[in-house]
Amino acid sequence: MRFLKLVSTLLLIVVLAACSTSASSGSTTNGSDYPSRTINITIPYAAGGSGDLQARIIAEFLQKELKQTVNVISKPGGAGSIGMNAVKSSKADGYNIILTAVGPSTLTPNSNDVGYTVTEDFEQIAQISEAPYGIAVNESSTVKSLDELLDQAKNNPKSVTYGTTGAGLHQHVVTSAFLATLDGVEMEHIPFEGGAEAVSALLGNHTTASVNTVSEIIPHNGNGLRILAVTSEERLEDLPEVPTFGELGFELIGNGAWFGFMAPKGTPEEIITTLDEAIKKALEDEDVIAQFKNAGLPIRYLNSQDFKTKVEQENVKNAEVIQSLK
Structure with a gap:
């Protein structure tokens, strides 16, 4: 009887140890039961x-x-x-x-x-x-293409301004890196406190161009603004007539x-x-x-x-x- 009790106790210990090992091996440390909570x-x-x-x-x-x-x-x-x-x-x-x-x-x-x-x-x-970016000018501008905008900036240094959502933000960084690859092209950056402000300034002809997410300027394309190029890898479905920077032979550090x-x-x-x-x-x-x-x-x-x-x-x-x- 005492022998049976001893065997039962040993079996119980083995079972408990096995359960403990199983629970441990199934912890979220190795992701086997992930997710198990919020x-x-x-x-x-x-x-x-x-x-x-x-x-x-x-x-x-x-x-x-x-x-x-x-x-x-x-x-x-x-x-x-x-x-x-x-x-x-x-x-x-x-x-x-x-x-x-x-x-x-x-x-x-x-x-x-x-x-x-x-x-x-x-x-x-x-x-x-x-979200890709687009560079746009006012529809009343004589500039019809990105090359024309860059030529204007090269022939009349610092006469061309461009707006973005703010200094040091992504639109500014991408555009600055792009301009740095072009010999003799200078454009003055005008920082705003958001995309809406930059677009408003361009609509009011207070800047020469603006770099914004495409969603911010598409509503104004052909209705106050002219989009010259987009940063996406391929032409956008909503802007089939607008070329990409890549198409025009330019390489950017980011697509949007x-x-x-x-x-x-x-x-x-x-x-x-x-x-x-x-x-x-x-x-x-x-x-x-x-x-x-x-x-x-x-x-x-x-x-x-x-x-x-x-x-x-x-x-x-x-x-x-x-x-x-x-």
Whole structure:
């Protein structure tokens, strides 16, 4: 009887040990049971903007796909650095990720010491969208093409001005880098506090040209403005007559303002893959596609590896341009 009791006790110990080992091996450290609880998506901007809208569209799909609650949390401030640092310092387990953009990723940390470096402190999950830029002039201008605008800037140094959403922001960085590749072409930058202000100034003939996201200037094309070229890789469906910079023989450091998901450095590869695949499925969903289109947000998916390569390359190029801009 005592022998049977001893055997029973030993068996119980073995079973409990096996259960403990099984629970341990299935932890979120290796991503085998991910996700098993709520996922938080941080946006480094105020609620109600483009980033917030994209995050909520994707979050709604992920909830159904991953069968877990997905929250969207707004942490604006510090040109995006507050939200980025909040996610950087969170546990690398896939439950705190960020939908960030080109500014907080490759501009802010190269302009100031903000406590993080995008390539050292974050894992890239997937890019979801990219809004190309367009360069436009007032419709009353004698300038009919990008070459004519550049000729005017070359023949009359500093007589040509161009507006953007602000000094050191992506439109300014991309345009400055472009102009730096052209011999003898000088254009004076006029910074504004947003795209709407830059467009208004051009409509009022207060600037010679303006560089804006295409969605901001398309409504005025042929109705106050003339779009000369776009930064997309191919001609846009809504602007079939407008050439790309590439078509015209120019190379840019970026095709537009992108948004993409990132996670803290050290997040397991299995979790990155799970999220990447779920996000890809979201961007192929008809309802998601319709919501992005209605909001004027061009879907431009890049998988984890391609997004990582893009971020690394842009980070180097943008750092060089920002240094030259001082």
